[in-house]
Amino acid sequence: MDQANIVIIGGGVVGCAIARALSARWDDVFVLEALPKIGMLTSTRNSGVIHSGLYYAPGSLKAKHCVRGNQLTYEFCRTYGVPHRRIGKLVVASSEGDFEELKALARTGAANGLEGLRIVDRAAIRAREPHVEGAHALEVPSTGILSSEDLVKAYARVAVDHGAHIVKNAKVSKIEAVRGNIRVLSEAGEIEARCLVNSAGLFADDVAALLGSDMAAHRIYPVRGEYCELVRAKQDWIRGLVYPMPHPQGLSLGTHFTKTLWGNVLIGPTARYIQDKNDYEKDREPVEEFARHARLLLPDIEAADLVPAFSGIRPKLTPPSQSSTAHAHSKGAPDFIIQRDPQFPNVVQLIGIESPGLTSAPAIAEQVDELVGEILA
Ligand SMILES: Cc1cc2nc3c(=O)[nH]c(=O)nc-3n(C[C@H](O)[C@H](O)[C@H](O)COP(=O)(O)OP(=O)(O)OC[C@H]3O[C@@H](n4cnc5c(N)ncnc54)[C@H](O)[C@@H]3O)c2cc1C
Numbered sequence: 001m002d003q004a005n006i007v008i009i010g011g012g013v014v015g016c017a018i019a020r021a022l023s024a025r026w027d028d029v030f031v032l033e034a035l036p037k038i039g040m041l042t043s044t045r046n047s048g049v050i051h052s053g054l055y056y057a058p059g060s061l062k063a064k065h066c067v068r069g070n071q072l073t074y075e076f077c078r079t080y081g082v083p084h085r086r087i088g089k090l091v092v093a094s095s096e097g098d099f100e101e102l103k104a105l106a107r108t109g110a111a112n113g114l115e116g117l118r119i120v121d122r123a124a125i126r127a128r129e130p131h132v133e134g135a136h137a138l139e140v141p142s143t144g145i146l147s148s149e150d151l152v153k154a155y156a157r158v159a160v161d162h163g164a165h166i167v168k169n170a171k172v173s174k175i176e177a178v179r180g181n182i183r184v185l186s187e188a189g190e191i192e193a194r195c196l197v198n199s200a201g202l203f204a205d206d207v208a209a210l211l212g213s214d215m216a217a218h219r220i221y222p223v224r225g226e227y228c229e230l231v232r233a234k235q236d237w238i239r240g241l242v243y244p245m246p247h248p249q250g251l252s253l254g255t256h257f258t259k260t261l262w263g264n265v266l267i268g269p270t271a272r273y274i275q276d277k278n279d280y281e282k283d284r285e286p287v288e289e290f291a292r293h294a295r296l297l298l299p300d301i302e303a304a305d306l307v308p309a310f311s312g313i314r315p316k317l318t319p320p321s322q323s324s325t326a327h328a329h330s331k332g333a334p335d336f337i338i339q340r341d342p343q344f345p346n347v348v349q350l351i352g353i354e355s356p357g358l359t360s361a362p363a364i365a366e367q368v369d370e371l372v373g374e375i376l377a
Contacts, residue, residue, distance in 0.1 A: 004028045006372060007184050007193040009172050009207055011038035013148065014353055015199035016155035016166075017361035021369045022197075023162035026376065030193070031156075031164065032186050034171035039152030042201050043358065045280075045312030047258045047266060050074065050084065050144040051356040054091070055246060055253070058111040061336040065360035065367070067113050070142055072362035077146055080154040083261050084146035089241035092125065092134035094296055098245050099136055105245075106138050116141040131237040133299050143241055145261055148358055155361070172200075175211040177344055182211075195375045196347045197368060202277045202315045204351045213341050218351045220315045222277045225269025227309040228290045234305045237298060238265045244297055253355075255293040266309060267294050273320045280311045317352040336360070338367055346375045 005026045008015045011033030023029045035041070053067035077084040093102040106117050118139045125137045156166055170188035175196070177183075182196040200207040202220060209216035230237060243256040258266040270285050291303040316323075317334040337351040348371045350364070357364070 002030070002189065002191040004030045004191055004193040005376060006030070006195045006197065007032060007182070007191055008197040008199055009184070010199035010201055010204075011156065011166060011168070012041060012199065012201050013039060013043035013152045013155065013358055013361045014201070014350060014364055015197070016152050016159060017365040018197055018199060018368045019159035019164045019166070020155045020162070021362070021365035022372055023159045023164035025369070026372070027163060029159070029164040030191060031159070031166045032170040032172055032184065032188065033166065033168050034187075036168050038156050038166065038168070039149060042312055042315070043152050044148045045310055046148060046355070046358055047269065048145055048148045048260060048358070049241065049258060050086075050146055051359040052089075052109070052114055052140050052142040053112045053356070054105065054109040054114060054140055056108075056112065056356075057333070057335075058108065061338060062333075062356065062360070063112045065336065065363035066356040068366075069356070069360035069363035073146070073151075073359055074144070076154070076362060077151070080158065082146060082150045082154050084144055085261060086142070086144040087240045087259070088139060088141045089143040089243060090125065090129065090132070091138040091140065091243045091245065092132060092297055093136045093245055094134050096135050101245055102136055102138055109138075109140070114140065114142060129239055129242055131300065132242055132297050134297060145241070145258070147261055151358070172207060172210065175207070177211070180346070182344070182346060194346060195372055197372070198347065198349045198351075199353075201353065202313055204315065204349070204353070208341075208349055208351065211341075211344060211347065213343055213347070213349070215337075215341055215349050215351065218317060218337055219319070220277075220317065220352065221319055222274050222279075223314040223316045224272050224274045224280070224311055225314060226285055226311040227266045227268035228287055228306040229309045230265040230267065231305050231307060235263060235265050237301075242297060255290065257294075257298070267306065268309075269312065271314070273323070274313070277313060280313065284308060284311070314354045315352055316354060336364070338364060340371055340375070348372065348375075
């Protein structure tokens, strides 16, 4: 049986960022990834936006990790050649009635330490985005876009350069505490570690249950987000990142427009609770529905201008029954859960790492590095 200092379950962006941080300090770091490649799930099925930290309750882990992660992600991308661009975004209030809410959003952003926020008028919106309709907009300069596939690979590459082992096709099926260590059985064999990190994304609650941890009670509810793309002939209708006001009772930031690094424009993601954590396609929303939502900001859009694109699944902690009262991106939304397991103190659990997890990954890794330092001290 292999011996390790640290086993990380999950080779998504968060697991790989953690592996990179921990392997700089510790030998014998292993990442066990169920699938044949790293980053095949939520980590590459997303908008690829480097978020600023605008929406999250001041003082929350989401706010802290997103703001710090924004800075660290830009630094990492520059250092390791990950394709990215700091293009800024506009949050558009389509009617005068949304003005107070837009100002409140700007205050939350300022409380989270964002710099350069500015409310602009219709003429300024038009100058920046000639096809977008809105009364006012909030300019957020620190938002950007990146290639999430390249980001995951780069975190993993640096971890491997530090000596970490990334084991694919290694789905974990059994975990037990033995003599102060944690024994993990996966498709790739058995390994015993002094410390375990559960970074299994959508399946983090299932992994906690394998250990017999009470933290498995933090159940993950899969919420699918689907995207459409603008047809090539209309791609220049959107130049940057354009968001509506976040819906006060929604599960997402609202149907927004994302110009990718490759010049295409994503519309979405939608938000719908599903039963199966592996169901990316069943009963997809018709393009007419996307067009209906998108028309709020882009009045000339027709269903014929859209083609269906990929989808991703959010690991939500809010059950469907409470979703109308727990605001996803405001003070009522559940925070990231990142802590040592009270029953198994040499296990670090990460549960509910939804958006802005891509951006926050390097800051989450710093927190996990501290927790692991306490365990292995
Ligand atoms: C539609 C959508 C849009 C988003 N847009 C953005 C955005 O623009 N910006 C942003 O910052 N965030 C965004 N996010 C959030 C971000 O994508 C996630 O927070 C982030 O990818 C989570 O990464 P992860 O490593 O925790 O999870 P994952 O990518 O799910 O990785 C977990 C890994 O664990 C593995 N695993 C699971 N169970 C086991 C097991 N038993 N044994 C071994 N391995 C296992 C899985 O195979 C998987 O590879 C978005 C999310 C969605 C769904």
